Structure formats: C-alpha cells, structure tokens
Amino acid sequence: MKTHTFLSRVVVNGLFISCLALWSPQPWADQNDPQLDRLFSALLGADDLAHGSRITEEIWQRWRQVDDPAIEDLLASGIAAMNAHDLGLALDSFHQVIEKAPEFAEGWNKRATVYYLIGDYNHSIQDIRQTLLLEPRHFGAMAGFAWILLNQRDFGMAEHVLRKALSVNPFLVDVRRQLRWITDRSG
Numbered sequence: 001m002k003t004h005t006f007l008s009r010v011v012v013n014g015l016f017i018s019c020l021a022l023w024s025p026q027p028w029a030d031q032n033d034p035q036l037d038r039l040f041s042a043l044l045g046a047d048d049l050a051h052g053s054r055i056t057e058e059i060w061q062r063w064r065q066v067d068d069p070a071i072e073d074l075l076a077s078g079i080a081a082m083n084a085h086d087l088g089l090a091l092d093s094f095h096q097v098i099e100k101a102p103e104f105a106e107g108w109n110k111r112a113t114v115y116y117l118i119g120d121y122n123h124s125i126q127d128i129r130q131t132l133l134l135e136p137r138h139f140g141a142m143a144g145f146a147w148i149l150l151n152q153r154d155f156g157m158a159e160h161v162l163r164k165a166l167s168v169n170p171f172l173v174d175v176r177r178q179l180r181w182i183t184d185r186s187g
Contacts (some may be wrong), residue, residue, distance in 0.1 A: 007099060012184060022157070023088050027108065031059075034144040036059065036137075039058055039059050039062070040059070040137055042055050043056065043059070043169055043170075044170070046064050046170075046171065047171070052169075052170065052171030053171055055171075057075045058171075059169075063105065063106045063109075063135070063138070064106055068101065068105075070100065071100050071101050074087075074093050074094075074097045074099050074100070075094075075106070077082060077091070077095065078090045078092075078110055078114075082110070082117075082133075082142075083114070084115060087114050087117055090110075091111065091114045092138055094111035095111060097110070097111075097124035103134060104134075105131045105135040105138060105141075107142065108128075108130040108131040108134065109127070109144075111127050112124045112127030112128045112131060112141065115127060116144055121148045121152070124144065124148060125145065125148060126144045128141045128148075139165045139168045139172060139175075142162075142164055142168070143162070143169070143174070145161050146158045146162045147178075149161060155182050155185065155186065158178075158182060158183045159179060160177055162175050162179040166179070
C-alpha cells in the first residue's frame with residue numbers, strides 16, 4: 001500500500017510539474033475569447049474582493065461558453081447532474097462533451113471535478129493536466145489539483161500549487177484559506 005501511495009504521488013507530481021513547465025504568462029484561452037486576456041489583466045489589477053470576484057465570475061462564464069448548442073446542452077446537463085449529486089450522469093455528460101469538443105478546456109475541468117468527487121484521483125489528475133494544457137491560467141483546475149494533493153497529504157506540493165493559483169487569481173478565498181492552513185500547520 002505504501003508503494004502504491006508513493007507511486008501515485010510521483011505520478012501526480014510529475015504530471016503537474018509538466019503542466020507548470022508548459023504554463024507561461026502569455027495569455028491564451030481554449031475558447032479563443034479575446035476578452036479573456038483583458039479579464040485576466042484586470043483581475044491582477046483589481047483592488048478589492050468584490051471587484052476581483054466579479055471578474056472571476058466573468059472569466060468562469062467565458063470558460064463555459066461554447067459555440068455548439070449540442071455541447072452547450074451536454075455541459076449544462078452535466079453541471080445540473082453534478083449539482084444534483086448524480087455523478088454517473090454528470091460523468092457521462094462531460095465524457096460526451098470531451099468526445100465532441102476535445103479542445104474545450106471546461107469539459108475536461110468539469111469531468112476532473114466529477115472524478116475528484118468520486119475519489120478517482122488518477123483520472124481527475126489526467127483531466128486537470130489536459131485542462132491546463134488547453135488553458136494554462138485555469139485557476140479552478142489548479143485549485144482542484146491542490147485539493148487532491150492535500151488529500152494525499154503532500155502539503156509541500158499543495159502549497160506550491162495554491163501559490164501558483166493565487167498568482168493567476170489573487171481573489172480565490174478558499175485557496176487563500178487552504179494556503180493559510182498549510183502555512184499555519186508547518187509552523
């Protein structure tokens with residue numbers, strides 16, 4: 001069991017480090033929405049939580065936008081199923097989104113979330129990696145990866161990932177809270 005845990009951590013850390021190596025400050029979005037660049041710049045320049053939260057929500061809205069009505073319906077169905085705790089239906093919906101639109105980062109991110117919720121961290125990490133390859137600024141995927149690391153008690157790597165997420169979006173209250181918990185824990 002200890003060997004499995006060790007190997008899981010090696011795989012997790014290796015996958016994430018490879019994503020971080022690909023991360024660069026040059027902005028681009030999987031949906032190619034030209035407003036995302038402006039929004040991320042505004043996010044870093046926001047001066048209070050209310051303003052930062054409004055920009056964060058607008059980024060999430062743009063990440064969820066897709067030009068294909070069939071994919072949009074599948075995404076909405078998956079989100080509704082996830083909110084209703086029907087994780088099997090949610091997983092199926094997001095799988096279909098990915099099949100039909102493999103370049104749509106939010107499909108990967110949503111499926112990663114469902115995998116996380118059912119405790120399938122290996123598949124969640126794979127989908128997080130793909131999300132970050134498509135949208136390197138995806139602070140939600142980074143936060144999800146940090147939660148997996150916290151569950152695996154890899155506090156050092158979790159701290160690194162949380163700091164990376166905050167460098168992209170300094171208004172992530174839960175991320176900041178988790179980072180404070182890690183730093184308080186380590187003394």
